[in-house]
Amino acid sequence: MTGNLYRGQAGLPFSSALRIYEPLEAFPAEQQQALREAGARSASRAAVESAELLASLGRITRPGGDPFPTGATDLVRVVAVPHPDGSPPPASTAGAGTRSPDAGGLGSLRYCPSQLVLRAGLAANALMEGIHGPLAQLLIPEEQRDKHQERIDDVRAHAGLGRVHTRASTWGIPFSWFCLFQESDATDVVESEGHIVTVRIRAAIGEALERVRYAVAHLALAAPDLDMLEDLTQLTEWLELFDRESVVELDYGAVADKVYPDDSPMDVRLGIECLAEGDMTGAAAAYRRLASRWIPIRQLARAS
Template sequence: MQSVTAVRTSVLPPYAAHLRVYEPLAAFPEPDRAHWQAYASAHGPDAGAVEQPVARAALEEQRTALADLVGRTPRALPERESGRAFVRAVDGVTYVCPWATRLRSWQALDELRESAPVALLDTALPPATRAAAEADRERWRAGHPDARPWIMTSRWEVPVRWFLPFGEEDRCFVPPAPAGPGEGEEPEPAALFYLTPMAQARRRVARAYRALRTGVAEGEPAQGAEQVGRWLEEFHPRSLVELDYGGLVHLLGPERLAEDRSAGELEEGLGALRAGDTAAAVRAYETVTLRWRRVLALRQAN
């Protein structure tokens, strides 16, 4: 196993969900393939079965990011790209989802520009710092024109469009477990995730897009399906797609997680839409949307 310094903290991970793509090693060009093959061999899989979550590894990613900030002047993005990844092993095949922390930091900076008040943004990241980060990205893009993140992140909610690649049979709920008997062992948190092959994910999204284009006036649902579909097309056709509730499990709690059937409800709504039952389709969509709007509203709570 790879030697990694374990950082322990009582801080819970952010209330964020993640949409991930795990690509087989064969999808990576050299020298990246050799790097990820060596990493997977030394590190071992974070999940060795379909029904196993990567929650522990995701927590380690958050702790690593937190440790990098301690005792340092905050920067707009890491100085170097991460060489780490989430690793899944399914039916003897190794799949890798690179953290791509630097690339995702550039994206987060764009989101911050759009959502934060100017005064707050200038205080946290002065204009000169942001300009340097943008210049750095442009130089990096020149050598990586086809780069795309393997991980999408959403804070305080799971966007409804993210459920489109999945069906009820892809859902896996792992209840919380007490800490083991060993010294320093931590309890296992609850986890809720969906995992499906890329081919199935693309088919579901394409069918959803056709149904939404035909049965609903042009608007957010169809645009959301198109957005997800375009992102999935960027990856190897034999990849795996995962929707992980991530830190939201701590916000929702085990009971609400056990009752959550968002992907299945949305799938039923799309079936009703294809059958011409627009009223039932709208009810299903509104049920899922309202559920996540209520969760999102907690962002403003004190």
Template sequence: MGRTAGRPARPARLGKSVSPRDTQISVRAEDHPLAEYRRDTICCMSVVSSVLVPYTSYLRVYEPLVAFREPERSHWARYAGRSSLPTAQDELRRSLADLVPTPPVAVPVHESPDAFVAELDGVVCVCPWRTRMRGWLALEELEGLFPANVLDLVLPPVVRAQAAADHERWAERNPDARPWIRTTVWHVPVRWFVLFADEEREYVAAGEGGRPLLRYRTPMVEARRRLARALRTLRETVDEGPLTEGLVDVGRWLEEFHPRALVELDYGGLVHALSAEQLAADRSAADVAEGIAALRSGDRDAAGAAYGRLVERWQAVRRRRLAN
């Protein structure tokens, strides 16, 4: 993928979303800077969505058209000009449809031509779905998510073997490919909140026949700056741990994209696990920023209090996960 060098002279002004509105969060101990243990982040893609359909959150990157080489750039330019664009719910439904046949289609045969579209400071940016690539990445996570007998029932070994072989051949031809979308279920990782400020929070309550929306959006330059500062604070104040490792991973991922891209955290289906009052009162990015600032100033009590608010806020989500 081609990229144009350069760095914005000032933080870009966020524009309106072009895509139709579509779009939970529980705090896990391994996301806390003082945690002493970790569990691998659960990744929910097309192959596991049949179990956890509504409760997925997303971290997305939207790149300007200049970041793409031809003929893909022209494709996205035409695509962004459409009068009607698919939503995240459309993407999820299409992924689930592949699980209906017998045997199920673990990974789509063809890559998706769709994307989410947004504007950043008047510039059109796109976030390609890349459903096929994300399906392959999800397959790599499955063995750690399900017992062998359950996994074989959901996706027979012959189906997984064929998908793995297809992925290997594809990866040889596309060694630098990476997804524009990261996904997790039943929570929003604390490390994702590090990228955003409270004033970038967008909350729209459920209207007449509509769904609630809770998301954050920020220019790439701001996301990278906040991440670097938080990482420096953690390394200076606490032992290396899961949150530090997670921030390093997110930072490497963000470096793959155009410097004038847009970064979005979308609560996605988690808005259905929280009441309207809980959503309206949620200030998780502010709590994370306050906790890191407290660590920077040496106030571990205040850092612990900020983390405690996150834990308390998402007890209901944890309980709902256990109930399911």
């Protein structure tokens, strides 16, 4: 399955994601059973990723000109985290949805619904409001946008969702995301056929919030005009929406094969510390390391 996923990604834009996994009890009561059942259907993480990729490719070629997800099914990612007493999580999340949410300890499983209907609507709105708005209106007819808005209204009415659990980025990872993680955080490197399919780094949301607030405080004093400060402020507000027992995950996606091993979390942290100390030489060196790693990736977006 992982090998098929790697081959299926060939030729597609690099896409990375920042996800929040919450304990089951953090979701509305009427949604919990659906999450549990969706988790049970997710035999493995690779199966979820492959199903999402195939579904997205299917929407592109769907007759009728409607590129939006219908919401008939919503994929759910599940991760297991250590118990409060420090004992390890289950060896694998494969079939984890079949377990009781309290099996083996308090809140050992965390859930991240894909929320494709909501996210597709937000992405379409951003596209319409951007510089490519006129082109987007041709590609996505108003009739299809109105139809999808009805789906969004229906999802919100029945699921009561006020939080979007996933942020996505194409052709590179925003530097602000790296502020949430450190080298000591749990890291999974997924490989297949001699390639890195993805790298996933996870941190407790409390730790992630401490790190991003530290970065905001220092940048506000040392570099208040830096664009990254606004990104970090928005990131902080987003994290604060979720349950304190949540887990944050950075999923590199296929770009990991180009950049990993990756020192970006350390370089971002060192750059901010140097700015706070007035060490412009050190801050510039950290930025050069980041730029040499990520600018070539972003340039691929314009390659023919």
